Amino acid sequence: MGKTRNIMAIDQIFMTHRERFVRFADSYVHHIEAAEDIVSESFLHCWEQRNNLIEVNDIAMYMLVIVKNRCLDYLRRERVRDSITEDMLSDREWELTMRITSLEACEPETLLRNEVQKLIDKALKQMPEKTRNIFVMNRYEWKSYQDIAQETGLSIKSIEYHISKALKVLRHELKDYMPTFLFALHFLNS
Structure with a gap:
């Protein structure tokens, strides 16, 4: 039962989150083809490990961590490649260092929680004033x-x-984020 759930979850995540994961990866690696490769390799890794994911509660979060780690690997390889080149510009090294530092400090849970909070705020603004206030x-x-x-x-x-x-209204606006939304509601109530 858990294996079937994970297979379906991986397929669903691929369908609904692929583009967002590619944008996330591209925002760090600054190379769209590399970002697409990173995300594809991450999904392939998840697919190959699907039988070992029974205890993973949030596969989307797990997948985002894999994408993050593969971005870090890519950026580190880029940094090594750049350091070997004689004409390496110090600005490029600094930029890669900053992107690596930023990505290392990045917490996928916080990113998703912030994204969900923005959607909640947007949904609240669309509600009638009385409903929103209550x-x-x-x-x-x-x-x-x-x-x-x-x-x-x-x-x-x-x-x-x-x-x-x-x-x-919130359920409708957050249908793609329901596990994270439930987490956010729990967070708001604790």
Whole structure:
């Protein structure tokens, strides 16, 4: 059952996240063909290791870590290649060092969480003001339905309706990020 889940998850991740992973890799390696190769090799590695991924809870996150590590390998090889060249420009070395340092400090979990938070903020801005305010009072200010009802003069049923409406909008906007969204909601509530 776990193996089948991982095969389906890898296929789904390839379909939905490939372009985003390529953009991520390209933002560091600055070579689109190399970025595409890195992502393809990462997916191939995941596919070859699919039977060993039973205990991996978030395959997309696992995949992003593989892409990150392969980008680091690529940049390190580039740095060595550049250092061998007589005409190496010190600016290129500095830029590669900065990109390597930046990528080493990069936490895929934080990247995805920030991306999801931006989508949540965007979805909140699209909601009717009353729905957004009620959702914010409940999820960000930790107010109970009863407290919100007293503060707004609405019934508890109305509060439940607005929270349900907000969650429906968020589910729709974040359908591709549902595992990360659930993590973000847990993070907001803890």
